[in-house]
Amino acid sequence: NAGVTQTPKFRILKIGQSMTLQCTQDMNHNYMYWYRQDPGMGLKLIYYSVGAGITDKGEVPNGYNVSRSTTEDFPLRLELAAPSQTSVYFCASSYNRGLGEQPQHFGDGTRLSIL
Amino acid sequence: AQKVTQAQTEISVVEKEDVTLDCVYETRDTTYYLFWYKQPPSGELVFLIRRNSFDEQNEISGRYSWNFQKSTSSFNFTITASQVVDSAVYFCAFLMNRDDKIIFGKGTRLHILP
Numbered sequence: 001n002a003g004v005t006q007t008p009k010f011r012i013l014k015i016g017q018s019m020t021l022q023c024t025q026d027m028n029h030n031y032m033y034w035y036r037q038d039p040g041m042g043l044k045l046i047y048y049s050v051g052a053g054i055t056d057k058g059e060v061p062n063g064y065n066v067s068r069s070t071t072e073d074f075p076l077r078l079e080l081a082a083p084s085q086t087s088v089y090f091c092a093s094s095y096n097r098g099l100g101e102q103p104q105h106f107g108d109g110t111r112l113s114i115l
Numbered sequence: 116a117q118k119v120t121q122a123q124t125e126i127s128v129v130e131k132e133d134v135t136l137d138c139v140y141e142t143r144d145t146t147y148y149l150f151w152y153k154q155p156p157s158g159e160l161v162f163l164i165r166r167n168s169f170d171e172q173n174e175i176s177g178r179y180s181w182n183f184q185k186s187t188s189s190f191n192f193t194i195t196a197s198q199v200v201d202s203a204v205y206f207c208a209f210l211m212n213r214d215d216k217i218i219f220g221k222g223t224r225l226h227i228l229p
Contacts, residue, residue: 043206045216045217106160109158111158
């Protein structure tokens with residue numbers, strides 16, 4: 001079982017560049033999430049999706065875009081990278097809302113630096 | 116608004132000591148869920164436990180135990196006989212029943228010294 005797979009694991013971008021962080025899960029989970037974790041801080045929700053074709057903003061969506069064309073994939077797009085987006089990005093999935101039945105499963109993270 | 120507070124930013128204890136990580140939450144909802152996650156130095160997030168608001172039974176899993184008290188809005192986590200491998204950042208998290216978004220605390224960094 002691969003679980004939640006994120007690529008790449010590390011990336012350095014120049015200011016103004018764009019890139020897509022990939023996230024895929026093989027557990028047939030409906031719910032998927034993108035978080036960022038700044039140094040010494042907790043997780044902040046960027047975007048989430050409750051199913052294919054549906055996405056919603058989280059706490060810190062500015063500067064990011066997402067799409068959910070399939071159940072498996074939930075890519076996160078940075079259009080104009082800014083130094084404030086330097087962070088570790090985590091993708092997560094859960095069968096439902098990650099409540100009593102199923103917790104959220106997290107990927108290993110993508111460490112992104114914007115220089 | 117819902118909020119999760121982990122007041123302890125960083126804790127250091129000597130191996131074999133017991134340690135308790137505090138988590139206090141704020142909500143007006145009666146139905147909600149609480150979680151603890153572990154983030155070891157390797158960076159991944161590992162699910163530890165989930166509790167719903169109607170189940171105040173304390174839970175023990177090996178050296179880990181959790182104390183859920185609605186009267187004080189707390190969901191504390193105790194590690195008994197700590198080991199160096201317990202060194203990690205621990206996150207408490209909260210989810211309202213009617214919401215889709217889990218709210219995470221800022222985490223407590225735990226150092227277990229040999």
